Amino acid sequence: MNFSNRITSMQESPIRKLVPIAVEAKNKGKKVYHLNIGQPDIKTPETFFESIKNFDENVLAYSFSQGLPKLIDSFRKYYKKYGIDFEQDEMLITNGGSEALLFSIIATCDRGDEILVPEPFYTNYNGFGNMAGIKVVPITTKAEEGFHLPPKEEIEKLITPKTKAIMMSNPGNPTGCIYTIKEMEMLRDIAKENDFYIISDEVYREFVYDGFEYMSFAKFEDIADRVIITDSVSKRYSACGARIGSIASKNKDLIKQILKLCQSRLCVATVEQIGAASLVDVSDDYFIEVVEEYKQRRDIVYNALSNMEGVNCKKPHGAFYIIAQLPVEDAEDFVVWLLKDFDVNNETVMLAPAEGFYATKGLGKNEVRLSYVLNQESLKTAMNILEEGLKVYTSIKCKCGCKCNK
Amino acid sequence: MNFSNRITSMQESPIRKLVPIAVEAKNKGKKVYHLNIGQPDIKTPETFFESIKNFDENVLAYSFSQGLPKLIDSFRKYYKKYGIDFEQDEMLITNGGSEALLFSIIATCDRGDEILVPEPFYTNYNGFGNMAGIKVVPITTKAEEGFHLPPKEEIEKLITPKTKAIMMSNPGNPTGCIYTIKEMEMLRDIAKENDFYIISDEVYREFVYDGFEYMSFAKFEDIADRVIITDSVSKRYSACGARIGSIASKNKDLIKQILKLCQSRLCVATVEQIGAASLVDVSDDYFIEVVEEYKQRRDIVYNALSNMEGVNCKKPHGAFYIIAQLPVEDAEDFVVWLLKDFDVNNETVMLAPAEGFYATKGLGKNEVRLSYVLNQESLKTAMNILEEGLKVYTSIKCKCGCKCNK
Numbered sequence: 001m002n003f004s005n006r007i008t009s010m011q012e013s014p015i016r017k018l019v020p021i022a023v024e025a026k027n028k029g030k031k032v033y034h035l036n037i038g039q040p041d042i043k044t045p046e047t048f049f050e051s052i053k054n055f056d057e058n059v060l061a062y063s064f065s066q067g068l069p070k071l072i073d074s075f076r077k078y079y080k081k082y083g084i085d086f087e088q089d090e091m092l093i094t095n096g097g098s099e100a101l102l103f104s105i106i107a108t109c110d111r112g113d114e115i116l117v118p119e120p121f122y123t124n125y126n127g128f129g130n131m132a133g134i135k136v137v138p139i140t141t142k143a144e145e146g147f148h149l150p151p152k153e154e155i156e157k158l159i160t161p162k163t164k165a166i167m168m169s170n171p172g173n174p175t176g177c178i179y180t181i182k183e184m185e186m187l188r189d190i191a192k193e194n195d196f197y198i199i200s201d202e203v204y205r206e207f208v209y210d211g212f213e214y215m216s217f218a219k220f221e222d223i224a225d226r227v228i229i230t231d232s233v234s235k236r237y238s239a240c241g242a243r244i245g246s247i248a249s250k251n252k253d254l255i256k257q258i259l260k261l262c263q264s265r266l267c268v269a270t271v272e273q274i275g276a277a278s279l280v281d282v283s284d285d286y287f288i289e290v291v292e293e294y295k296q297r298r299d300i301v302y303n304a305l306s307n308m309e310g311v312n313c314k315k316p317h318g319a320f321y322i323i324a325q326l327p328v329e330d331a332e333d334f335v336v337w338l339l340k341d342f343d344v345n346n347e348t349v350m351l352a353p354a355e356g357f358y359a360t361k362g363l364g365k366n367e368v369r370l371s372y373v374l375n376q377e378s379l380k381t382a383m384n385i386l387e388e389g390l391k392v393y394t395s396i397k398c399k400c401g402c403k404c405n406k
Numbered sequence: 407m408n409f410s411n412r413i414t415s416m417q418e419s420p421i422r423k424l425v426p427i428a429v430e431a432k433n434k435g436k437k438v439y440h441l442n443i444g445q446p447d448i449k450t451p452e453t454f455f456e457s458i459k460n461f462d463e464n465v466l467a468y469s470f471s472q473g474l475p476k477l478i479d480s481f482r483k484y485y486k487k488y489g490i491d492f493e494q495d496e497m498l499i500t501n502g503g504s505e506a507l508l509f510s511i512i513a514t515c516d517r518g519d520e521i522l523v524p525e526p527f528y529t530n531y532n533g534f535g536n537m538a539g540i541k542v543v544p545i546t547t548k549a550e551e552g553f554h555l556p557p558k559e560e561i562e563k564l565i566t567p568k569t570k571a572i573m574m575s576n577p578g579n580p581t582g583c584i585y586t587i588k589e590m591e592m593l594r595d596i597a598k599e600n601d602f603y604i605i606s607d608e609v610y611r612e613f614v615y616d617g618f619e620y621m622s623f624a625k626f627e628d629i630a631d632r633v634i635i636t637d638s639v640s641k642r643y644s645a646c647g648a649r650i651g652s653i654a655s656k657n658k659d660l661i662k663q664i665l666k667l668c669q670s671r672l673c674v675a676t677v678e679q680i681g682a683a684s685l686v687d688v689s690d691d692y693f694i695e696v697v698e699e700y701k702q703r704r705d706i707v708y709n710a711l712s713n714m715e716g717v718n719c720k721k722p723h724g725a726f727y728i729i730a731q732l733p734v735e736d737a738e739d740f741v742v743w744l745l746k747d748f749d750v751n752n753e754t755v756m757l758a759p760a761e762g763f764y765a766t767k768g769l770g771k772n773e774v775r776l777s778y779v780l781n782q783e784s785l786k787t788a789m790n791i792l793e794e795g796l797k798v799y800t801s802i803k804c805k806c807g808c809k810c811n812k
Contacts, residue, residue: 001603001631003663004570007513013669016471037468044466052677053459060450060647060681062443065422095501095649098671107413111517111539127670133517133539164410197407225407241466241676243501257409263419264533265504269675270647271458 010130014123014332014356015369021339022350031347032339033374033382038173038320040373042238042290051278052271063267066259067093067246071273074280075231075246082205084218086248090255093268097203097232097245098124101167103261104228104247105132107254108197114162115199118149120323120357120364122173122201137163138359143323143367146314147175149183152190159194166191169201170217171208174323174357174369176298176316178212188220196226203232203245204319206287209295212317224250235320237279238290243269244276294320297372297379304383305370308390322370323354327394331355331368334393342389349382349389416536420529420738420762421775427745428756436749439780439788442741442758444579444726446779448644448696457684458677469673472665473499473652477679480686481637481652488611490624492654496661499674503609503638503651504530507573509667510634510653511538513660514603515570521605522564522572524555526729526763526770528579528607543569544765549729549773552720553581555589558596565600572597575607576623577614580729580763580775582704582722584618594626602632609638609651610725612693615701618723630656641726643685644696650674650682700726703778703785710789711776714796728776729760733800737761737774740799748795755788755795 015037022032066072072091079086094100101124109115111133117125119138129136137158141147149155166187171178179187191198200217208214217227232245249255298315301322305313310327328334332353342348354367372379421443428438472478478497485492500506507530515521517539523531525544535542543564547553555561572593577584585593597604606623614620623633638651655661704721707728711719716733734740738759748754760773778785 001601001657001660003513003660004516004519006516007663007666010663010666010670012666013471016669019470039468041465043464048466049461052461055455055458058449059447060454060645062445062646064425065419095675096672102671106537107409110410110412113410124670124672127666131512131667131670195407239466240468241673243673243675251407254407254409257413260413260416260418260533261537263422264416264530264537265508266502266530267647267649269501269649269678271678271681272675275677 065262071277100230147177165197167199171204171318454681471668477683506636553583571603573605577724
């Protein structure tokens, strides 16, 4: 039996495709430190679980396609803290930030259309692009420039009659880059001059370090009708398993259009919506503590990487990822080797090969993404394992990259 | 700002698009009996809620993209009761039956490909087709033939080089039709002879009345590699809000391909998966009671409709829907009128206009789908309101159909 071309040409998630190898390692009794996935170990606020426990309906019924009004209101209340006003009919609840992005693409682009995306980007953008039949056109950014954007004229060269939107995460996954207001104004101008939407993935809004200034695209009132904010409770409240995200836009007609997509999948899980609705009341102290904790983790990982021979990386100022260039030919081969053939005291570490975070062929092959989502002790151990692993791997691999294991 | 053509051309859900009018009616103090949506009032088994309450992890983490192993095992155990064997790597957990259908389409069809679907069909098939960029080619079935399939040669006429699959719900939504083994064998032969997949939506498996025989497409061993079973706990356990569905196929390579789609949206809501995993242990008595209850509801609705002047319908033997032809020009106009302008003791009834359940233009315009998902007393009242409403509506509407309200 044949499969569709679009599914066979779709890449496996570089974050998840090596999971079976990790499971195999674990089955052999090896401990694996997961730096491959953005799964924080921070406690989910108790109020989430309490709300779920208090659910006392007899029938677990469908919710509204646009989401529980109570949950939408909680998002609105949350945005108000940032000085952003959204009305009830300017928001939709989605199955995580993933569905929010997919629906935003479908509503703004027809098949064959193009979206400009700074690369490296969250690898699943490729998956959404594939599902929606659009082309992700990369705006290449470089580690040595802190993954900041190239000048306007460089970006304008990438525009074609098929370009419909600019999409980015800010703070950036996997780069940790926070765009400056100047960069955002440049993107705003490009969107205005070329009639583009801006799909702004802001799920790491809270995770900003070193006194950096962060601004939402929702703040640009002059392009309010072309800005789509996608969001999620996953990272903010360490509630990844809730799969609760949102789409917000002052363009009410657009929201009405996207509602049709929401209707076609009926609704988002009811119980998780009820849990998520309580999260807005989590105190601000929670974030102060959590952000401080992530900053310390970032420092551990960044300092360790900086001291490893042959490793290049820049200090990230947001989100909880870091892209590192390793002294290897093929980062995926190295990651597989760490899982299969290496351990320190029967422990090893798992990273995400970064090639899948690029759209430009050949880029990222010797890079990995690390998520600093584990506690500080675990991170220290993991970084030691990585350092040892790199030493052993680079000494046994033939310099010509032929994988002969000499 | 422009929207994509595919989103503007997408129909609103005929089941849900009139909800705002119903909400308006309710805000004015009117009670609305909802026969428009398949939302049962049957109690969700207590074990679901207990499992959720017993969830005691500190972190609400991502689940596996393919679904919690425990939940997959529970589905496997459930299928074993029907003599169907699926292995762990032959199943995926999805966001309801909706995502199971969408993913099955994407994995088997490229954009522009065609799928044969007996019509009337579950209206959201149009939505999935639209999102996937494929064409739903209707195999028209008729109320007077109990919505059974036309002869093989009629179906074969619809086949083109772009046809990739046959998709159907069995028992049927909205028809209540249960295909005979002969009909299923015919579809099997067509699939074999033309190298098609069969996407079999079997979410109403339990809801079979009058001693009718039901068989799953998973029983045809000779086409096991081309059969995809989509399923859901929504109707079976009155757990629509859980949004837990599944894809199962003996074609392991196909499952591996679809896993890439699952990875791109990370996972299904964790807590609801844990609740759903407990449902397999609900006793068989539960279904005996529930099915008997639905049978009695079916009888109330069918008998009432049969006695209404100008109404045509056939007795359905499965699922919990009935399609009825009304003595009106435009069923949607009638449904809106029931909500806006009619009541009996300040109560009214909401139905789903059936036009959106057809792909052939012009069909279903004077038909509605009724879900018999309310308790018997409510159904009796609702049927009285409908009968009264029909009398008043047909008397005030000008016979020429000009909507002058004379």
